[in-house]
Amino acid sequence: MIDAIIVSIKYAIIFLMAIYTYESFRAIKNIKNEKDIVKQKKFCFKQSFLFFIIHGLMYTSIYLHTFQDKIIIFYGAQLIYFLLLIEISKLYCKYHNRQLLNVMSMMLMIGFVMLTRLSIDKAYRQFLFCVIATIMASGISYIMKKIKNLREYHYIFAIIGIGALCAVYAIGRVTYGAKLSIDLGFVSIQPSEFVKITYIMFLSGLLHKVQNWKTILLSGILAGIHIVVLVLSSDLGTALIFSVAYIFILYMSTGKLYYLFGGLSLGSAAAYLGYKLFYHVQVRVAAWLNPWPIIDDKGYQITQSLFAIGTGGLFGLGLFEGIPNSIPVVDQDFIFSAISEELGVFFAICLIMLSLNVFLIFINTALKCQDNYYRLLCAGLAVIYGFQVFLTIGGAIKMIPSTGVTYPLISYGGSSLVSTIFMFFIIQGVKINEKQQ
Amino acid sequence: MKNNNNIMKTTYIFTGLFVLLAVYLVGYIVLQSKKDINNTYNKRQDILAQKVVRGTIYSNDLKPLAMTKLDENNEEYRYYPYDELFCHIVGSFDKGQYGLELAYNFDLLTANSSIVQEVVAEVNGVKLQGNSIKTTLDINLQEICLNALGDYEGSVVLMDAQTGDILSMVSKPYYNPNDIANIWDDIKNSDNGILINRATQGLYPPGSTFKIFTLGEFIDSHKKSYIDYSYNCEGTIKFADFSMSCSYKKPHGNVNLVNALSNSCNCAFVNMGTMIDAEVLNKYCKDRLFNKELPLEIMYNKSQITLSNSDSEFIKCQTVIGQGETLVTPIHMCMVMSSIVNEGILMKPRLVTEILDSYDNVIKKINAEKYDQLYTVGEADILKKYMREVVTNGTAYRLNDDKIYVYGKTGTAQISTAGKADSWFIGGIELDDNTKYAIAVVLENINENTSPAIVVTKEIINSLDK
Numbered sequence: 001m002i003d004a005i006i007v008s009i010k011y012a013i014i015f016l017m018a019i020y021t022y023e024s025f026r027a028i029k030n031i032k033n034e035k036d037i038v039k040q041k042k043f044c045f046k047q048s049f050l051f052f053i054i055h056g057l058m059y060t061s062i063y064l065h066t067f068q069d070k071i072i073i074f075y076g077a078q079l080i081y082f083l084l085l086i087e088i089s090k091l092y093c094k095y096h097n098r099q100l101l102n103v104m105s106m107m108l109m110i111g112f113v114m115l116t117r118l119s120i121d122k123a124y125r126q127f128l129f130c131v132i133a134t135i136m137a138s139g140i141s142y143i144m145k146k147i148k149n150l151r152e153y154h155y156i157f158a159i160i161g162i163g164a165l166c167a168v169y170a171i172g173r174v175t176y177g178a179k180l181s182i183d184l185g186f187v188s189i190q191p192s193e194f195v196k197i198t199y200i201m202f203l204s205g206l207l208h209k210v211q212n213w214k215t216i217l218l219s220g221i222l223a224g225i226h227i228v229v230l231v232l233s234s235d236l237g238t239a240l241i242f243s244v245a246y247i248f249i250l251y252m253s254t255g256k257l258y259y260l261f262g263g264l265s266l267g268s269a270a271a272y273l274g275y276k277l278f279y280h281v282q283v284r285v286a287a288w289l290n291p292w293p294i295i296d297d298k299g300y301q302i303t304q305s306l307f308a309i310g311t312g313g314l315f316g317l318g319l320f321e322g323i324p325n326s327i328p329v330v331d332q333d334f335i336f337s338a339i340s341e342e343l344g345v346f347f348a349i350c351l352i353m354l355s356l357n358v359f360l361i362f363i364n365t366a367l368k369c370q371d372n373y374y375r376l377l378c379a380g381l382a383v384i385y386g387f388q389v390f391l392t393i394g395g396a397i398k399m400i401p402s403t404g405v406t407y408p409l410i411s412y413g414g415s416s417l418v419s420t421i422f423m424f425f426i427i428q429g430v431k432i433n434e435k436q437q
Numbered sequence: 438m439k440n441n442n443n444i445m446k447t448t449y450i451f452t453g454l455f456v457l458l459a460v461y462l463v464g465y466i467v468l469q470s471k472k473d474i475n476n477t478y479n480k481r482q483d484i485l486a487q488k489v490v491r492g493t494i495y496s497n498d499l500k501p502l503a504m505t506k507l508d509e510n511n512e513e514y515r516y517y518p519y520d521e522l523f524c525h526i527v528g529s530f531d532k533g534q535y536g537l538e539l540a541y542n543f544d545l546l547t548a549n550s551s552i553v554q555e556v557v558a559e560v561n562g563v564k565l566q567g568n569s570i571k572t573t574l575d576i577n578l579q580e581i582c583l584n585a586l587g588d589y590e591g592s593v594v595l596m597d598a599q600t601g602d603i604l605s606m607v608s609k610p611y612y613n614p615n616d617i618a619n620i621w622d623d624i625k626n627s628d629n630g631i632l633i634n635r636a637t638q639g640l641y642p643p644g645s646t647f648k649i650f651t652l653g654e655f656i657d658s659h660k661k662s663y664i665d666y667s668y669n670c671e672g673t674i675k676f677a678d679f680s681m682s683c684s685y686k687k688p689h690g691n692v693n694l695v696n697a698l699s700n701s702c703n704c705a706f707v708n709m710g711t712m713i714d715a716e717v718l719n720k721y722c723k724d725r726l727f728n729k730e731l732p733l734e735i736m737y738n739k740s741q742i743t744l745s746n747s748d749s750e751f752i753k754c755q756t757v758i759g760q761g762e763t764l765v766t767p768i769h770m771c772m773v774m775s776s777i778v779n780e781g782i783l784m785k786p787r788l789v790t791e792i793l794d795s796y797d798n799v800i801k802k803i804n805a806e807k808y809d810q811l812y813t814v815g816e817a818d819i820l821k822k823y824m825r826e827v828v829t830n831g832t833a834y835r836l837n838d839d840k841i842y843v844y845g846k847t848g849t850a851q852i853s854t855a856g857k858a859d860s861w862f863i864g865g866i867e868l869d870d871n872t873k874y875a876i877a878v879v880l881e882n883i884n885e886n887t888s889p890a891i892v893v894t895k896e897i898i899n900s901l902d903k
């Protein structure tokens with residue numbers, strides 16, 4: 001009997017997720033009149049409704065596998081968090097973007113579910129960080145409103161960013177061959193996650209006005225210093241994201257295609273140089289080209305990921321029915337494979353589409369901006385988010401070499417979670433301050 | 438609003454990247470993933486086994502060799518109707534996996550069902566039926582080969598040279614896979630390698646069977662003059678610091694290439710060896726699959742030869758008559774022989790011809806295919822003629838039969854145990870109905886100076902005639 005319920009829930013989740021994804025795309029629409037606003041509200045209500053059903057089904061399935069009371073309590077806590085998030089936003093911020101809030105909740109929830117399944121202690125930690133980050137982030141739109149000349153402080157953001165990265169280089173702790181985090185005793189933080197935001201703020205602050213060759217050269221030098229320090233710390237995944245973000249922001253602010261093509265060719269040359277210089281880049285490229293002969297060591301992680309995705313198939317093995325923990329670092333770099341294994345490729349494709357949805361909402365916000373600074377800020381954050389998602393999924397499915405970056409909002413990791421929530425709230429802040437409909 | 442245009446272009450690029458991810462993932466699942474997950478490193482086999490009933494392994498006439506049955510408690514178990522007869526090649530399943538059970542594990546655990554069927558079965562809590570495989574194994578021939586081995590330990594491989602079909606593959610000592618749970622402790626503690634499939638994994642010194650390679654290379658490098666080769670065998674050939682002898686040190690007198698092979702004259706071959714470049718011989722062997730991966734789905738070892746110009750004269754002399762460091766597997770020797778039988782063309786050894794769904798519909802056919810050309814038609818012809826002389830007039834005279842055309846080469850390989858040796862026969866068997874077999878027989882630990890491999894081969898040939 002229980003088996004039958006679990007299986008039914010599995011298929012119900014896939015079905016509802018497909019509808020949810022479809023509705024999310026229908027909800028992105030330019031609003032022209034009052035009728036559109038009513039329609040939009042209907043879509044968002046439907047989204048929330050589906051969200052809470054999927055959330056409930058997921059935790060029912062988890063409970064039916066574990067029969068632990070703490071699961072129910074944890075679910076209850078999450079429910080309160082998500083309800084408060086929606087209701088408080090409705091009450092205090094008339095102009096917030098409800099769709100973005102909905103999709104963010106969905107991503108967070110998928111992360112909580114997968115972490116509950118992989119390691120419940122990590123799920124607790126993740127949830128705690130999420131609550132703290134949300135409380136902190138709720139002040140963002142207020143700060144953006146009060147400090148009008150935020151854009152003038154681009155030098156300060158550049159200095160903060162470079163300083164933080166240098167600190168990691170100097171006293172950082174080494175994980176998987178890269179210097180990533182600074183240990184503060186009670187908690188260790190990964191500054192590069194936060195520098196992603198200051199980096200975009202500095203670039204959009206510097207480049208939003210009419211540019212001359214001096215500002216462009218200056219932006220190049222400062223961005224270059226960020227990237228070089230990251231490379232020195234062997235944090236090559238983040239260095240790659242920063243490089244790509246710089247190229248696209250430069251292109252979007254100047255409209256000169258030769259920046260895009262020149263930058264991408266220069267980047268390819270740098271990537272080749274990195275391949276020649278760094279042993280662990282060579283390892284990852286070798287594992288990408290053909291992992292099967294080296295399945296015992298270098299190819300182990302990616303082949304385990306492919307086994308997980310392949311064995312899971314279109315519908316997945318079901319929560320707790322697979323063995324996602326056989327993939328090394330599954331809760332960070334390879335969370336997508338775990339999702340695909342247990343919830344299925346259909347679900348995973350919905351997740352890819354939802355990530356695209358997030359990217360498009362960021363872009364949509366940018367397009368509607370009157371203020372060029374905000375426009376660049378939103379578009380820059382969109383590029384950071386979109387490219388990171390591309391790298392983590394592409395690496396997990398062996399479309400590109402694995403770069404060791406995490407899935408924003410879903411992978412385990414406090415710094416990444418907090419900084420991504422900040423990013424989402426900055427987008428909300430732009431929308432609220434511009435009073436966009 | 439001029440920037441919006443650039444932002445839109447950026448959006449198109451990123452949307453393209455996301456769509457690419459989704460398309461790649463679907464393509465991977467549909468086209469590639471089934472092949473990838475069929476891997477011993479994938480620990481999810483037990484998970485699949487909970488959803489799918491392991492399929493059947495059939496003989497070439499669709500008799501089950503391994504099947505899933507239910508016991509009185511409705512628990513599944515694996516049943517092998519022929520007990521020990523196919524224990525190595527079909528393999529076993531319960532305590533680690535071997536043979537075809539391992540090689541085709543995921544095919545046996547994959548159900549050829551539509552998405553709807555899968556969903557319906559899962560919702561109803563019913564298991565799907567896994568696919569079955571139809572092998573090339575012939576129950577009758579397998580029995581003949583196993584019986585012919587009698588009390589000896591060793592291996593027999595019998596192939597259809599024109600298709601590459603492996604008709605029989607026997608390895609002894611053997612065990613009964615139906616009992617594996619009960620006898621597992623004995624098997625684990627024994628040191629006779631009972632789980633090893635000697636036909637593909639057993640590495641043996643080739644003894645005089647290696648002479649077909651020495652002879653082949655000699656002919657190759659003396660294309661004009663090999664016909665005129667002659668040597669006066671005095672039973673022993675002396676070098677500065679060592680000497681080599683024929684068996685019983687019996688002088689063969691004046692020999693040409695034909696009777697050097699048919700009498701397995703060591704002295705003549707050592708003499709030929711001095712006229713061959715060591716590295717050229719090494720390459721000649723490499724071209725005939727020494728030190729190379731074989732196109733086999735089951736576990737095997739590579740045959741080994743190491744011969745270079747820097748080796749001592751003694752090592753070279755040993756190597757050309759099949760002693761020394763050289764080691765071969767029976768399957769490799771059988772494959773080489775099959776290409777000589779089949780006008781130089783080596784067909785890819787085939788163990789499975791069809792994959793069947795639960796209603797025995799063929800869902801995949803594995804066709805016979807050419808793997809390599811090991812000899813030219815001319816070379817194969819000459820070697821065949823010479824090896825025929827071994828049967829009509831030489832060391833394998835007991836295989837001479839009016840009705841069946843047999844040719845081959847005998848071998849006795851000294852091993853480290855004093856007075857003991859491995860006995861070999863490799864050859865070709867051609868019947869009136871144009872069936873052409875290649876065979877390799879090796880028996881372990883026999884008394885030196887006997888050649889029971891010929892007796893075993895004789896028994897197999899007699900049974901083939903019926």
